[in-house]
Amino acid sequence: MKSGDPGLASVRLMLEADLLGMIRGAGWDVDAAKDAFADLALRAFRFQCDAIPSYGAYARHVGRDPAAVRDWREIPPVPASAFKSHDLSAAPLDDQAVIFETSGTTISRPGRVRLRSTHLYEASLRRGFPRHVLPDGARLHAVVFGPTRAEAPRSSLWFMVDHLVEEFCAGGSWIVERGEPRWERADEALARAVRDKGPVLLLGTTLLFQAYLARCDREGLRYRLPPGSRAMDTGGAKGTRVEVRRDEIVAALTRVLGIPSTHLVNEYGMAELGSQFYEDGLLAAHEERPARAGFAIPPWVRTRVLDPETMHELPDGEPGLLVHHDLANLEIPLAIQTEDVGACEQDRLLLEGRLPEAEVRGCSLPFEQFLERERVGKAGKGER
Amino acid sequence: MTQGLFDAFYLPPDLEREAETSVQRFGPAHDAIELRLATVTPAVIESWIASLGNARAERLARRPAAEIHRALERVAQRFLDPEGPARRNAVAWLARSGRFSIPMIERALDDTFGPLAAGGVSRWVASEIGSAAALDWPTPDRKGIPRQAFGPEWMLQIYAGNVPGLPVWPLYSALAMKSAVLAKTSSQEPLLAPLLARTIAEEDPDLGACIAVAWWKGGTDELDRAAIRLAPAVLAFGGDNAIASIAREAHPEAKVVLHGSKVSVAYIAGDSLKRRALADIAARAAHDVALYDQQGCLSPHAFYVERGGDVSPAAFASALGGALEALRDGLPRREPELEEAARIQLYRAQAQFEEAGEVRGTRVLASSEGTDWTLIYEDGARFEPTPAYRTVRVHAVGGVNEVAAAIAPAVGAIEAIGLEARGREKAVLAAEFAAMGVPRISALGALQQPALSGTHGGVHRLLPFLKWSTVELRTRTRPPAKTRRRSTKKRK
Numbered sequence: 106m107k108s109g110d111p112g113l114a115s116v117r118l119m120l121e122a123d124l125l126g127m128i129r130g131a132g133w134d135v136d137a138a139k140d141a142f143a144d145l146a147l148r149a150f151r152f153q154c155d156a157i158p159s160y161g162a163y164a165r166h167v168g169r170d171p172a173a174v175r176d177w178r179e180i181p182p183v184p185a186s187a188f189k190s191h192d193l194s195a196a197p198l199d200d201q202a203v204i205f206e207t208s209g210t211t212i213s214r215p216g217r218v219r220l221r222s223t224h225l226y227e228a229s230l231r232r233g234f235p236r237h238v239l240p241d242g243a244r245l246h247a248v249v250f251g252p253t254r255a256e257a258p259r260s261s262l263w264f265m266v267d268h269l270v271e272e273f274c275a276g277g278s279w280i281v282e283r284g285e286p287r288w289e290r291a292d293e294a295l296a297r298a299v300r301d302k303g304p305v306l307l308l309g310t311t312l313l314f315q316a317y318l319a320r321c322d323r324e325g326l327r328y329r330l331p332p333g334s335r336a337m338d339t340g341g342a343k344g345t346r347v348e349v350r351r352d353e354i355v356a357a358l359t360r361v362l363g364i365p366s367t368h369l370v371n372e373y374g375m376a377e378l379g380s381q382f383y384e385d386g387l388l389a390a391h392e393e394r395p396a397r398a399g400f401a402i403p404p405w406v407r408t409r410v411l412d413p414e415t416m417h418e419l420p421d422g423e424p425g426l427l428v429h430h431d432l433a434n435l436e437i438p439l440a441i442q443t444e445d446v447g448a449c450e451q452d453r454l455l456l457e458g459r460l461p462e463a464e465v466r467g468c469s470l471p472f473e474q475f476l477e478r479e480r481v482g483k484a485g486k487g488e489r
Numbered sequence: 490m491t492q493g494l495f496d497a498f499y500l501p502p503d504l505e506r507e508a509e510t511s512v513q514r515f516g517p518a519h520d521a522i523e524l525r526l527a528t529v530t531p532a533v534i535e536s537w538i539a540s541l542g543n544a545r546a547e548r549l550a551r552r553p554a555a556e557i558h559r560a561l562e563r564v565a566q567r568f569l570d571p572e573g574p575a576r577r578n579a580v581a582w583l584a585r586s587g588r589f590s591i592p593m594i595e596r597a598l599d600d601t602f603g604p605l606a607a608g609g610v611s612r613w614v615a616s617e618i619g620s621a622a623a624l625d626w627p628t629p630d631r632k633g634i635p636r637q638a639f640g641p642e643w644m645l646q647i648y649a650g651n652v653p654g655l656p657v658w659p660l661y662s663a664l665a666m667k668s669a670v671l672a673k674t675s676s677q678e679p680l681l682a683p684l685l686a687r688t689i690a691e692e693d694p695d696l697g698a699c700i701a702v703a704w705w706k707g708g709t710d711e712l713d714r715a716a717i718r719l720a721p722a723v724l725a726f727g728g729d730n731a732i733a734s735i736a737r738e739a740h741p742e743a744k745v746v747l748h749g750s751k752v753s754v755a756y757i758a759g760d761s762l763k764r765r766a767l768a769d770i771a772a773r774a775a776h777d778v779a780l781y782d783q784q785g786c787l788s789p790h791a792f793y794v795e796r797g798g799d800v801s802p803a804a805f806a807s808a809l810g811g812a813l814e815a816l817r818d819g820l821p822r823r824e825p826e827l828e829e830a831a832r833i834q835l836y837r838a839q840a841q842f843e844e845a846g847e848v849r850g851t852r853v854l855a856s857s858e859g860t861d862w863t864l865i866y867e868d869g870a871r872f873e874p875t876p877a878y879r880t881v882r883v884h885a886v887g888g889v890n891e892v893a894a895a896i897a898p899a900v901g902a903i904e905a906i907g908l909e910a911r912g913r914e915k916a917v918l919a920a921e922f923a924a925m926g927v928p929r930i931s932a933l934g935a936l937q938q939p940a941l942s943g944t945h946g947g948v949h950r951l952l953p954f955l956k957w958s959t960v961e962l963r964t965r966t967r968p969p970a971k972t973r974r975r976s977t978k979k980r981k
Contacts, residue, residue, distance in 0.1 A: 159846050166845030184838035191842065413830030414859040426831035444835045446827045457827070 113156050117195065117435065120145075120152055121224060124405075124432050128228045131404040133236075138404040145432055146177035146407075149439050156195035159187075160438050178409065178418070182428045182440035185377050188216030195436040196221035205261035207376040218261065218376050220436050227268065229380040229433040233403055234269055237383035238337050238370050240391035243304065245333070247277035248294045250309025250317065256282070261376040262339060266308050274306060286313060288320055295328045295362065304333035307364075311338045311354065311371075318357040328362050335368035335387060373400050373456060377441050379433025380406050382454055399453040405432040410449050424448040424457055495582060497524040497679045499686035499702040504540055508533075515586070515679070522585050524679065529705040531715035534671075537701045538719055541643050541669035544698040549667050552695065554624035558610040560693040561661055565605035567688055568598055575688045582680050589653055590821040593781065601654030604941050605661060614665055616942030617951045624667060627960045635960040640666025641722035641744060643699075644954065647735070649726035650677025651784040658941065659724050660685060660700070662950045669699035671716060679704045714738055722954045723747070744954045748946045751786035751904035752874050753777075753936055754793065756892060757805065758910035758918060762798030767808050770909055773934025775812030777907055778862075779820045780937045783877040786904040786946075787937050790875045791882045793892045802885035803852070806866040810854040813862040813879060822861060825878045832876040833860040840865040850885075870895035874902075889921050897925065904946065905929035907936040 127145055131138045154161035154171040160183060164171055169181045187193060188207050196202075196219045203223055207216035220226070235242075247270045251257075254267035270277035278294040280286055298305040307314070314336065321327070336358060355366045367390035374381035382400035389396035402408050409418055410425040419425045427445045434441075447456040497515075500508055509528040514521040527533075549557070567575040576598065583594045605613075614621050618638050622628045627635035644663045648656045656672065660682065663670035674682045682702045690697020705712045717723060717738040723745045725735050732747045739745045755774060762770070777789050792809070794802035825833070840863075843851040850868040862879040870886045872895050886892055896903060906927045910918050919930045928947035929939065939945065 159842070163842050163845040167841060182838075184835050184842060186835060186839045187842045190839070190848075191846070413827055413834050414824075416834065424827060426827070426834060442835060442838055444828070444831045446831055 110156075113152070113195075116152050117156065120149055121222065121435055124149065124225055124435060125228050127432060128225065128232060128405045131232075133401075133404060142405065142407065142432065143177045146180060146430060146439060147174065149432065149435055150174065150177075150180045152435070153195065153438050156436075157193055157438065159191045160193060163187075177407070177430060180430065180440045182430075182442035183438045184442045185375070185444070186216070188218060188377055188437075192217065192219070193437050194219035203264065204259055205264065205376040206259040207261075216376070218437055222436065225433040225435055226379040229403065229405070230265060230268060231272070233381055233383060233401075235273060237385070237388050237401065238306070238335065239273060240388045241333070243306075243333055244273065244275050245304055245306040245335075246294070246298065247274040247306045247308055248291060248298075249277055249279045250281070250286075250291070250307065250313040251279065252281040252284070253279050256284075262310070262374075265374075265381070269308065280309070280317075281313070286316065288317060291317055292326065295330065298330055298334065299328055302331045304331045304335075306334070307336035307338075307362075309338060310340045312340060314338050314358070315354060318354070318361050321361045322357070326361070330363045334362070334364050335370070336362075336364055337370045337372055337383075339372040339374060367396070371400075373454070375441075375443070377434075377437065378406075378429055378431045379435075380431045382406075385453075397453055399447075399450070399455040402449070402452045402454050404452075406430065408449055408454050410447065413446075419448075421450050422448055424455075427454075494523050494525045495680065497674070497683055497704055498527040499683040499690070499700060500527065500537070501540070501544065501690070501698045501700070504537060504701065507536075515676075522582075527703045529703055529712055531711055534712065534715045535719070537671060538643065538716075541671060541699055541701060545642060545667070545669040548695040549664075549669065549699050552667070554614070554621040554665070554667065555611065557667065557693075557696065558614060558621055558665060560696060561610045561664060561689070562606050562608065564685070564689050564692050565602040565609065566607070567692070568602040568685075569606055575684070579681060579684050582684065583653055583678075586678065586680055587823065588650070588678060589782065589823050592820055593823075594653055596780065596820070597653040600938055601657045604938075605657070609941065610661060610665055613941040614951065617949055618955065627958065637958045637960075638666065638955040639958070640668035640951075641954055641956075643669035643671060643720070644722040644724060645716050645720035646670055646672040647723070647725035647727060647731075648672065648675050648678075648682060650675030650679075651786075652781045653678060653681060655726065656682040657685060658945075658950060660689075662724075662954075664689070664696055664699065666951055666955060668722070668954070670701070671720075672700070672702045673716070674702060674704045676704065676706070724954075746946075746948055746953050748786075751902055751946065753787050753789045753905040753907065754791045754872070754896065754903060755789045755907035755933055755936070756889070756909070756918065756922070757792060757794045757933070758908075758914055759795035759798035760914060761909045761911045762794070762800040762805060764799050767800050767805065768812075770933065771805065771808035771812040772815075773909075773932075774809050774907070775816055776820075776934055777936040778813065778879055778881050779816045779822070782822050782825075783875075783879055783881075785937065787939065788877065789881065789907055789936060790877070791872060791884060793870055793884050793886045793895075795888060796885050802883060803866060806852070806854065806864060806883040809881070809883060810862070810864045813864065813881075814856060817856065817861045822879060825860065829876065829878060830860050833863060833878060833880055836876050836880060837863050843867075872896045872899045872903075889918060893921065893925055900926045903927055905931055905936055905939075907931055907933040909933040 124145055127141050151171045154164050164181050167181050169179055174180060183193060200221050201219045203220050205218040207218060249266055251263055251266060254263050257263040278290055280291050355369055358364045358369050359366060367386045370387050371384045372381050380403050382402060384400055386396045407430040409428045411428060412419050413426045424446055427443050427447055428440060430440045432439060447454055510525050511528055512523050512525050515524045567573050568579060570576055579598060580594050584591050611621055619630055620628055623636060623638050627637045629635050646659045660670060660672060672682055686700045686702045717735055718740055721743055723735060723739055723743055726748045728750055732749045735747060774792060794805050796802060837853060837855060840851060840853045844853050852866040854864040856862045864881055864883060866883045868885050870884045870891045875881060906922050908918055908930055922930050928944060
């Protein structure tokens with residue numbers, strides 16, 4: 106493996122240090138970080154072409170020789186599906202800290218994201234999460250609608266949640282055990298919060314939140330969680346055909362748990378990205394200003410919106426396919442081509458749902474159906 | 490012609506008078522059309538079913554089948570007549586709904602109604618049950634045993650919207666066997682079924698009295714259940730979840746035929762790949778791909794091409810690419826939705842990634858601009874459906890055994906195989922594919938024109954729904970009085 110090369114190893118360490126500096130120090134004003142972003146992205150791209158041979162070959166194949174690329178926009182994104190067909194990691198096989206599996210997008214095998222170091226991932230999380238979910242600095246008990254990391258060792262989502270609980274919360278309760286939701290545990294944790302007047306932080310997938318709220322509705326269970334309680338959900342907009350209407354989730358959360366609509370934060374992320382994107386509602390409420398639409402794009406990330414016919418970049422506000430350039434990706438390519446669709450308005454990402462009007466089309470549409478068969482087994486497991 | 494409201498339902502006059510309706514916008518926001526929809530509740534469905542049953546008893550059950558078939562053939566002719574209002578209306582509205590280009594719609598109407606006109610319905614019925622008279626009275630079969638076929642009192646039909654002509658043969662099949670029909674259209678294509686029903690009613694009000702066509706939101710349990718649990722026969726097209734739920738809800742004695750999601754593939758024998766034949770084979774292959782933007786279950790997603798012919802599989806791939814490029818204008822594709830185009834780009838990028846790594850000799854050919862067509866060539870057989878909209882794989886293979894091994898795990902997902910071979914090998918290969926369980930083997934270039942007398946999804950179109958009475962009395966049966974009187978007129 107080329108990445109065992111001592112020269113590359115030292116390049117990686119230096120880059121990691123510089124990237125950590127950028128992520129930790131970046132202000133939330135995107136323009137201010139413009140030059141630093143461009144410079145670091147190009148350095149990381151060149152390293153990645155050397156350290157990940159299949160990526161280097163791809164870059165050259167599509168006419169983006171690392172020596173010739175001068176603009177970060179020319180960094181060729183890898184298709185997210187390539188994590189399924191190729192090992193796209195700079196981490197040596199015998200020295201990896203974590204392996205995340207992706208449910209990814211296209212081909213049936215799960216993809217793999219191998220990392221030797223999670224420092225950049227953690228640094229990104231440490232900047233994004235508290236700002237958008239704990240802007241008041243609260244330290245809350247976490248109720249996790251999902252499994253522990255030990256039970257789902259290959260899930261980037263539950264790795265993240267484990268990390269969040271450890272670093273930002275006053276302990277946690279996990280609801281899913283051996284793949285099964287144990288709703289009574291949520292009942293206990295929420296009843297305790299009400300009794301002790303201790304606000305809680307709910308973390309989990311939109312689908313599990315929805316399932317729990319529906320169960321509470323069926324059984325007539327209601328909680329008045331203490332003020333300051335909040336929830337962060339992930340997924341829902343993509344990856345499942347169970348259409349989750351945002352306003353219904355928000356209404357149910359208020360009705361069943363007494364959490365106001367400002368205190369539900371949706372997070373968008375994927376195993377192939379070290380960074381996450383958060384909604385603005387809670388931060389806006391804290392700063393006593395109207396919330397801005399969509400997800401905040403962190404200053405160390407650029408999202409390009411391309412016309413899927415021409416692959417040319419679209420002007421602000423026009424929807425197209427999304428390519429993310431994420432400086433928290435060092436050991437895997439920083440530029441990722443997704444099949445997600447959305448628009449950007451300055452530093453906001455407006456995701457569009459997947460074919461919201463479409464019903465099952467039947468007879469053909471094999472591709473979606475094949476994907477669907479894959480996904481059925483994965484709902485709620487938090488793979489992404 | 491396409492201004493204003495479209496009545497996206499059809500009900501016989503009595504029912505239409507009572508129906509409540511609402512108007513909904515359909516299609517892309519900037520260019521939506523307004524559809525008038527019948528309001529459907531479980532009680533409404535039950536009343537329609539009762540009314541259809543009565544109409545069938547009074548106006549359909551005792552009619553000579555041949556007369557019904559002739560009426561249906563006249564209707565087919567109306568949809569084929571380029572100047573006729575039925576055809577022009579259908580083209581205009583289907584074009585307005587934006588799902589397919591006008592040349593594609595014209596093609597769909599020709600391919601769908603052509604085989605049903607000019608004696609087509611009679612030939613189809615005869616191919617399945619011997620003679621139309623067997624629907625009227627006990628008629629001797631080939632061994633001389635008189636038998637009579639009875640269609641169900643009514644059928645529930647649930648359509649998919651992926652190809653434009655899909656509702657036509659199902660609706661015809663019900664009436665051809667003297668069954669009333671309640672049809673639920675697809676939200677993707679809610680237009681053709683009501684247009685067809687209205688034209689049938691104009692041509693023959695007795696037939697029109699036995700049809701109801703409506704749309705309601707799929708997965709609306711109480712509505713689906715109201716219809717499904719009462720239906721003596723169900724013919725449905727849909728995705729896995731929809732099909733599974735219909736199977737669960739159907740009455741245990743109901744005759745149920747469900748068509749889930751499938752794709753097709755093609756096989757080209759080395760011996761048939763002659764240099765002078767290449768352009769023709771590629772043109773026929775491209776036609777099969779391009780038709781209905783590859784949305785149908787008969788659309789090929791992979792071409793398995795034998796090595797060792799005059800022309801290499803890679804050269805075939807280039808020729809197919811050229812033929813697909815030619816169809817960009819010849820048979821234009823509808824612009825895919827953002828999400829669909831994004832998926833094609835991701836699929837292309839993935840193939841380019843493999844091409845860069847020199848994996849399995851992968852090569853990517855694609856339209857000079859846009860996502861109009863994408864062709865991925867690789868060594869070795871495998872089966873993987875593509876994101877469609879003219880995205881195909883060409884696999885160089887050593888022979889049929891390699892293909893058999895590759896498609897075996899997914900053979901249940903394969904509807905048809907387009908076969909190009911010469912001489913005796915053609916029959917040998919066809920037998921091999923039949924033995925694998927592929928329901929239909931057709932000539933390349935004719936994948937999208939299935940014979941009505943053949944099967945769909947491996948089952949016939951009429952036979953699964955018929956009940957038979959056989960008369961084993963060694964006596965001559967005679968037509969009942971009403972029909973006999975008509976037939977005696979012609980006797981000399």
